[in-house]
Amino acid sequence: MDERNCQNRRSRRSQVLLVAKLEHGGTSQAVKLRNLSAEGALVESEKLPIEGTSVHFVRNELNAQGRVVWVNGHYAGIAFDSKLEPSEVLRHVPVPRPKLQPRYWRPGFTAREMTSEQQRLAESWVWSPSASRPGE
Structure with a gap:
């Protein structure tokens, strides 16, 4: 789980994009889940319920009753009525993919002979006017 900015939090939040x-007032609306903890969630949507609205939060098989505790623009904080088990929260947090480490490698120089065609092309390039060379 993410441990940044958790000094003012009661529980650690996991950054996600799911x-x-x-569900509230007989309607259901899709939202982007931005972070998730045992006690609440940060959601994003164009239209959000007002502060204090009771909501039912659903993410796959995760269901939690809660309420909107704050709204700021397209973001809202949802506080769950009862704390979720950490294992339940982690089940909905994707495992990060390992970062690919760039492999810096260049071929070594070899002492093999050029063909006569390669020799002719190299010499014509060296002796050609500099305006026709790429990058100059």
Whole structure:
């Protein structure tokens, strides 16, 4: 789980970007789930319920009753009525893919002979006017 900015939090939050659903007032709306913890979630949507609205948060088989505790622009904080088990939270957090380490490698110089055609092309390039050379 993410340990940044958790000094003011009661529980650690995991940064995610997943699709979830908020159900409230007989309607259901899709939201982007931005982070998730045992006690709440940060969601994003064009239209959000107002502060204080009771909501039912749904992400796959994760269902939690809660309420909107704050709204700021397209973001809203959802506080769950009961704390989720850490294993339940982790089940909905994707495992990060390992970062690919760049492999810096260049071929070594070899002492093989050039063909007569390669020799002719190299000499014509060296003796050609510099305006026709790429990068100059």
